[in-house]
Amino acid sequence: MKYIIDLHTHSIAGGHAYSTFQENVAAAYAKGLVVYGFSEHAPAMPGGPHMFFFGNLKVLPGEFQGMRILKGCEANIMDLEGHLDLPDVLLTRMDYVIASMHIPCLKSGTAAENTDCLIRVMDNPYVQIIGHPDDSRYPLEYDRLVAAAKEKGVLLEVNNTSLSAGSVREGGRENVETYLKLCKEMKAPVILGTDSHYAPHIGDFSNAWEVLKAVDFPEELVVNTSVEKLRGYIRGV
Ligand SMILES: [Zn+2]
Numbered sequence: 001m002k003y004i005i006d007l008h009t010h011s012i013a014g015g016h017a018y019s020t021f022q023e024n025v026a027a028a029y030a031k032g033l034v035v036y037g038f039s040e041h042a043p044a045m046p047g048g049p050h051m052f053f054f055g056n057l058k059v060l061p062g063e064f065q066g067m068r069i070l071k072g073c074e075a076n077i078m079d080l081e082g083h084l085d086l087p088d089v090l091l092t093r094m095d096y097v098i099a100s101m102h103i104p105c106l107k108s109g110t111a112a113e114n115t116d117c118l119i120r121v122m123d124n125p126y127v128q129i130i131g132h133p134d135d136s137r138y139p140l141e142y143d144r145l146v147a148a149a150k151e152k153g154v155l156l157e158v159n160n161t162s163l164s165a166g167s168v169r170e171g172g173r174e175n176v177e178t179y180l181k182l183c184k185e186m187k188a189p190v191i192l193g194t195d196s197h198y199a200p201h202i203g204d205f206s207n208a209w210e211v212l213k214a215v216d217f218p219e220e221l222v223v224n225t226s227v228e229k230l231r232g233y234i235r236g237v
Pocket residue numbers: 074100102131132
């Protein structure tokens with residue numbers, strides 16, 4: 001498989017997904033992933049787990065039959081200042097953190113305000129990935145966003161679920177094309193994430209791949225192809 005890393009996945013603990021951690025691990029291994037990441041929704045998501053869930057990730061294995069398991073979270077951005085819904089004392093114990101804007105947790109500002117917010121989030125030393133910056137319900141100034149991601153060494157995500165038919169996010173395809181073109185121009189790497197809420201979707205990047213192909217996106221700027229590339233962004237892989 002070309003893309004051997006999937007760091008954006010959910011489980012029944014998140015309240016609106018349908019597989020267990022163990023089912024996810026088995027599916028990731030069966031797909032041939034080399035690194036599987038478990039990134040549950042943080043507590044402000046309705047139905048999400050209590051903070052203690054994230055304090056106890058240590059009980060989960062870090063490896064399955066040679067496949068590396070990373071334990072992180074998808075934190076909610078709670079205000080336009082860029083505050084997250086987990087304290088630093090927990091964030092620092094994660095292998096990685098995805099930070100995302102979600103409708104139940106954050107009221108959109110203007111495109112300039114939303115962009116300033118994500119740039120502030122990139123300055124949070126615990127955040128390595130900005131999740132699905134592709135939703136027209138949170139308009140963004142993509143030129144500034146991509147330039148900041150490149151400068152700060154944070155990965156923008158290409159979210160496979162945003163690109164699927166019936167996604168609740170708006171304008172996904174158009175927005176992803178827009179920032180991919182800018183990433184290509186500025187040589188800013190991206191990470192693909194399935195955002196799986198059901199184990200069989202783990203490692204399926206078919207929608208993302210189609211858009212990458214449409215904009216002729218260079219493979220060297222996709223970190224999912226190599227553990228070495230991922231290491232540049234995520235400590236301890
Ligand atoms: Zn999300």
